[in-house]
Amino acid sequence: MTIPYIGRLAPSPTGLLHLGHARTFFFAHQRARSANGMLYLRDEDLDRQRSRPEFSAAMREDLLWLGLSWDAELRQSERLPIYRAALDRLLAAGLAYPCTCSRRDLAQAMQAPHEDAAAAAEDDEPIYNNRCRPAGAYPTNIFVPGCNYRFRTPVHTRVAFTDLHAGPQSFTTSADFGDFLIWRKALDGDASGIGLPSYQLACVVDDALTGVTEVVRGGDLLKSTARQILLQRALGYSTPAYFHCDLVRDSTGIRLAKRHDALALRTLRAQGVTPAKILTMF
Ligand code: GLU
Numbered sequence: 041m042t043i044p045y046i047g048r049l050a051p052s053p054t055g056l057l058h059l060g061h062a063r064t065f066f067f068a069h070q071r072a073r074s075a076n077g078m079l080y081l082r083d084e085d086l087d088r089q090r091s092r093p094e095f096s097a098a099m100r101e102d103l104l105w106l107g108l109s110w111d112a113e114l115r116q117s118e119r120l121p122i123y124r125a126a127l128d129r130l131l132a133a134g135l136a137y138p139c140t141c142s143r144r145d146l147a148q149a150m151q152a153p154h155e156d157a158a159a160a161a162e163d164d165e166p167i168y169n170n171r172c173r174p175a176g177a178y179p180t181n182i183f184v185p186g187c188n189y190r191f192r193t194p195v196h197t198r199v200a201f202t203d204l205h206a207g208p209q210s211f212t213t214s215a216d217f218g219d220f221l222i223w224r225k226a227l228d229g230d231a232s233g234i235g236l237p238s239y240q241l242a243c244v245v246d247d248a249l250t251g252v253t254e255v256v257r258g259g260d261l262l263k264s265t266a267r268q269i270l271l272q273r274a275l276g277y278s279t280p281a282y283f284h285c286d287l288v289r290d291s292t293g294i295r296l297a298k299r300h301d302a303l304a305l306r307t308l309r310a311q312g313v314t315p316a317k318i319l320t321m322f
Pocket residue numbers: 050051052084243256257258261
């Protein structure tokens with residue numbers, strides 16, 4: 041029996057959706073529907089400082105306007121205990137450790153020799169300088185609030201996968217990425233007091249627990265896929281298929297970001313651009 045296709049649209053409500061999102065979500069939708077599969081809408085609203093309910097509402101409206109549909113919904117901010125349980129499992133396995141580096145320490149780590157300008161431009165997480173990494177694994181069940189937590193990546197390990205669109209990919213730990221953040225400490229005013237999972241951890245847990253079989257997303261996340269494969273292995277999850285779409289760039293070659301308001305779907309819509317026209321713009 042073949043496993044039914046399960047996909048997801050995973051927008052972050054931190055701004056208005058633009059042409060780049062439309063392209064990715066269009067592909068995700070098309071692949072799910074042509075496989076007779078099901079599609080989740082996952083609201084990735086974990087960035088407490090930048091996520092806003094009005095952007096959540098706007099992204100739903102824009103997706104529906106584009107003609108995209110989904111079958112079930114998930115909101116990450118409602119799933120914190122699930123992510124905490126995953127962190128606890130990593131701690132118990134000796135695969136996570138608390139990091140007490142300050143923002144200033146981390147800013148210095150950003151200037152580490154590995155850091156490359158292209159990665160910074162793509163908003164990638166800098167390679168950590170291992171300052172808090174314990175010499176040996178020490179399994180613990182104790183969660184200390186007020187700390188960030190990092191995943192203990194195996195050193196100099198190659199992580200390879202074949203992307204269904206971008207082809208064969210290979211990343212090496214310690215060179216391409218290091219011990220990445222999996223948990224962020226609570227900020228002042230955070231009512232729960234336990235902090236929040238990082239994008240990497242929340243994404244891996246949700247993809248696995250909702251049975252996602254194929255992840256369709258932007259090509260800026262190829263390196264994150266290597267990180268996520270390591271987390272999947274550590275948590276005993278299987279690895280889904282990946283399809284990373286080409287990024288849409290503006291006329292000067294810069295990747296579209298939420299600051300490109302001129303290319304926001306609702307700006308185009310207000311100018312009379314139709315969904316059919318948008319779909320020919322990729
Ligand atoms: N929420 C992410 C974004 O809006 C996408 C993450 C993913 O698809 O894994 O860029």
